[in-house]
Amino acid sequence: MALEFEQGPIRPPSEARSLLIRVTRNCPWNRCEFCPVYKGAKFSRRTVEEIKADIDTVKEMVDLLKRTAWQSGFGGTIDRRLVEAVLQDESHSESFRSVALWLYYGGESAFLQDANSLVMKTLNLVEVVSYLKETFPGLKRITSYARSSTLARKSVEELRQLKDAGLNRIHVGLESGSDAVLSFVKKGVTAAQQIEGGRRVVDAGIELSEYVMPGLGGRRLSRDHALETARVLNAIDPDFIRIRSLALPAGTGLREKWERGDFERPTDEEMVRELRLFIEHLDGINTYLASDHILNLLEELEGRLPEDKPYLLEVIDRYLDLPEDERLLFQLGRRLGLFRTLSDREEPGLRARAIQLREKVVAQFGGDLEQAIRTLAERYI
Numbered sequence: 001m002a003l004e005f006e007q008g009p010i011r012p013p014s015e016a017r018s019l020l021i022r023v024t025r026n027c028p029w030n031r032c033e034f035c036p037v038y039k040g041a042k043f044s045r046r047t048v049e050e051i052k053a054d055i056d057t058v059k060e061m062v063d064l065l066k067r068t069a070w071q072s073g074f075g076g077t078i079d080r081r082l083v084e085a086v087l088q089d090e091s092h093s094e095s096f097r098s099v100a101l102w103l104y105y106g107g108e109s110a111f112l113q114d115a116n117s118l119v120m121k122t123l124n125l126v127e128v129v130s131y132l133k134e135t136f137p138g139l140k141r142i143t144s145y146a147r148s149s150t151l152a153r154k155s156v157e158e159l160r161q162l163k164d165a166g167l168n169r170i171h172v173g174l175e176s177g178s179d180a181v182l183s184f185v186k187k188g189v190t191a192a193q194q195i196e197g198g199r200r201v202v203d204a205g206i207e208l209s210e211y212v213m214p215g216l217g218g219r220r221l222s223r224d225h226a227l228e229t230a231r232v233l234n235a236i237d238p239d240f241i242r243i244r245s246l247a248l249p250a251g252t253g254l255r256e257k258w259e260r261g262d263f264e265r266p267t268d269e270e271m272v273r274e275l276r277l278f279i280e281h282l283d284g285i286n287t288y289l290a291s292d293h294i295l296n297l298l299e300e301l302e303g304r305l306p307e308d309k310p311y312l313l314e315v316i317d318r319y320l321d322l323p324e325d326e327r328l329l330f331q332l333g334r335r336l337g338l339f340r341t342l343s344d345r346e347e348p349g350l351r352a353r354a355i356q357l358r359e360k361v362v363a364q365f366g367g368d369l370e371q372a373i374r375t376l377a378e379r380y381i
């Protein structure tokens, strides 16, 4: 029988090269109106024994892959040829393939799934993280998602125990610091809890990555969303702020609100203006801001605060100062996967291709370029 262990459906984009270890299943809250990920799936806890058995299976896989690498004459190294052979061999499980890729990328980081691993009892989670670290001493980074409301219930001392065991980064879906927005999208957390949870992580010495969702307040709450989110993040001072722009996947409450006319969805351009207001008000923090999600229009929006703030605002202004047809061309090229940065628009080959495709797309969508751009963006949801 193929070696196999349990893995959940998602991880943050920055954990694409991490080993995925599932410590709980699905989301204990599962009510956020913008989130499709665990809808219809029931939350459950896994026992420490089950999780340790999975870690043992990973170890077996690692040993097998290393043996194969020796026997095949690769000198024990998991190189591209070996990984390609594993990926093409359908007798291997999905989890076995993911372990081969993890080793290929260096085997240095692990991510604990699913949506809120910190909901586990601290002592149990400490035991899991310690076991993972003992089994794979080469791990340099162990990370997890957590909800702010859960973090706000852990003491700094408990979080320190987790840090000492090896948990060195926590990703939080903050989304917004506006109580009006948080309540409108049923995030189940207040701005005060976001600050409390975040501060405890920072005080415990664990790296903190906070996700912000431009557009989540719609047109009505856009200003409050930008200003309050900046205020909350200024109070937390996280290590990372990561941007993940609003999308409205089918089956979510927010999409239904939009379809009923109860939510005014902002355009790409409105989201960029909102982002400008947000960044402008980030103050007194030492944080790396990244725009590392495919749904974001401006991927090059990346830098350290406070010193790169002028650069970040300049990138946004460069986009906003473009004539309207150029902004639309950039949006289209971005959504077609042709452009990554604003200067890609000036590269003759890419530009010609974008213009050519614009004619086709406009014809296909009956002349409505904005609708076409939105539909193309939704392919990434």
Ligand code: SF4
Residues within 6 Å of the ligand: 027, 028, 029, 030, 031, 032, 035, 036, 037, 038, 115, 147, 173, 187
């Ligand atoms: S807490 Fe996270 S995973 Fe759970 S419903 Fe909200 S956004 Fe989705």
